Amino acid sequence: MIITLLQQICIMFLLAGTGYLLFKGGKISIEGSRSIGNILIYVSLPCVIVNGFLVERTAERLTGLLLSAVAAILILLISMAVSHVFFRKDPIAEFATAFSNAGFCGVPLIVAQFNEGAVFYIAAFIALLNLLQWTYGVSLLTGERSGFHWKKFYTAPFFIAIAIGIVLFLIPWQLPAVFEKSLDFMANLNTPLAMFVTGVYFAQSDLKKLFFKKRLYTISVVRLLVIPMISILVLAILPNQLLELKMAILIAAACPVGTNVAVYAQLHGKNYPYAVETVVISTILSVFTLPLLIQAAVVVWGV
Numbered sequence: 001m002i003i004t005l006l007q008q009i010c011i012m013f014l015l016a017g018t019g020y021l022l023f024k025g026g027k028i029s030i031e032g033s034r035s036i037g038n039i040l041i042y043v044s045l046p047c048v049i050v051n052g053f054l055v056e057r058t059a060e061r062l063t064g065l066l067l068s069a070v071a072a073i074l075i076l077l078i079s080m081a082v083s084h085v086f087f088r089k090d091p092i093a094e095f096a097t098a099f100s101n102a103g104f105c106g107v108p109l110i111v112a113q114f115n116e117g118a119v120f121y122i123a124a125f126i127a128l129l130n131l132l133q134w135t136y137g138v139s140l141l142t143g144e145r146s147g148f149h150w151k152k153f154y155t156a157p158f159f160i161a162i163a164i165g166i167v168l169f170l171i172p173w174q175l176p177a178v179f180e181k182s183l184d185f186m187a188n189l190n191t192p193l194a195m196f197v198t199g200v201y202f203a204q205s206d207l208k209k210l211f212f213k214k215r216l217y218t219i220s221v222v223r224l225l226v227i228p229m230i231s232i233l234v235l236a237i238l239p240n241q242l243l244e245l246k247m248a249i250l251i252a253a254a255c256p257v258g259t260n261v262a263v264y265a266q267l268h269g270k271n272y273p274y275a276v277e278t279v280v281i282s283t284i285l286s287v288f289t290l291p292l293l294i295q296a297a298v299v300v301w302g303v
Contacts, residue, residue: 005294008112009287012105012195016283019199030266033200036193037263044194045103045130046161047187052123053165054175054183064121064245065169067238071245072125074234075253076132079227086222091140092271093215096261096278097222099133102126102252104194104259105283109290110248121248123165129252130158133260141270197259198283201276216281219257223282224289228254232297240303247297254293256282 022028028036055061080098087093100106103126110118134156138144154160168175175183210216231253235246257278265275297303 005109005113005291006287008109009290012108012191013287015192015195016199016202019196020203021199022196023200023203028196028200030200030204033197034263034266036197037259037266040104040190040193040197041130041260041263042157043186044190045126046157047183048103048107048119048190049123049127049130049158049161050165050168051183051187052119052126053169054180055120055169057169057172061120064242065124067242068121068245068249069124069128071235071238071249072122072128075227075231075249076125076128078230078234079253080132080136082222082227082230086218091143092261092265092275093219093278095133095137095140095264096257096275096282097219097227099129099137099258099260100223100227100253100255101194101258101279101283102129102255104190104198105255105286106252108191109251109255113251114244114248118244118248121245122252124162125249125252127158127162127165129258130260131156131162133258133264134158137260138264138268141264141268194259197263198279201259201262201279204273204276205280207280210277210281213277213281216277219278220282220285223257224254224286225293228289228293229296232293232300235297236301240301243301243303246301247294250293250297251290254286254290256286 019028023033076098079100083094083096083098087097102122106122106126107119110122228250231250235250238246240246259279262272262275262279264270265272
């Protein structure tokens with residue numbers, strides 16, 4: 001399990017390295033990375049969410065969907081609460097620690113660790129995470145706390161993706177092959193494009209100075225250790241017969257800072273370089289923390 005995880009992390013860093021070289025070579029600009037971010041938010045990630053629901057409906061999977069949704073809600077609420085306690089006066093840090101890179105980083109790790117079907121168990125997590133980023137996260141960055149706006153909620157691409165996915169899961173109807181294949185292609189853009197954007201972030205960071213910024217380590221400790229360890233305890237409630245579900249959600253919760261903090265900071269004219277730094281340092285440190293957390297879960301859960 002650990003070897004597979006490390007191999008996938010290495011692949012993702014190679015993809016990020018490609019993005020790094022493309023930016024340094026002038027083939028991708030900052031504006032270009034912003035455009036890629038829009039493709040990820042409005043096309044690729046919604047397709048990943050819908051794709052996660054395209055599995056055979058069984059009583060076991062229906063139970064798994066409900067349990068994974070409840071676990072996702074609990075862990076995300078805890079993540080937001082913990083982040084608020086630590087970083088209530090730093091909106092970017094609060095956003096960064098609350099939301100992991102579950103879609104861009106978690107999906108390929110889970111597929112490599114288990115199989116495509118395991119993504120079903122984090123479909124709710126990814127959907128809710130992105131929905132919360134789109135609403136609560138953006139309100140943190142912009143300072144607009146005037147209340148919840150239903151229109152913003154139900155017009156979010158991730159809400160639409162959830163609704164489509166649940167309908168396709170519940171009804172006994174197979175998507176035509178041409179649509180299913182197209183959906184696959186667009187969902188498969190997620191990992192390479194996200195890693196290219198991460199590489200662009202790497203290229204904009206001064207790595208020498210980056211490693212001497214204590215604030216970034218505090219953010220990384222909360223994102224990569226504190227919240228995942230709490231998640232391990234929450235998931236311990238579930239029986240070990242649901243190990244694949246538990247591990248999938250843990251990996252999603254233990255991923256580094258989501259690249260969307262930088263995407264949204266850029267889109268809303270906030271401190272983009274700082275947001276980039278939180279992504280870069282936590283992504284580098286996750287190479288060490290993710291395997292340790294998997295081992296810790298094995299011990300705590302007694303598997």
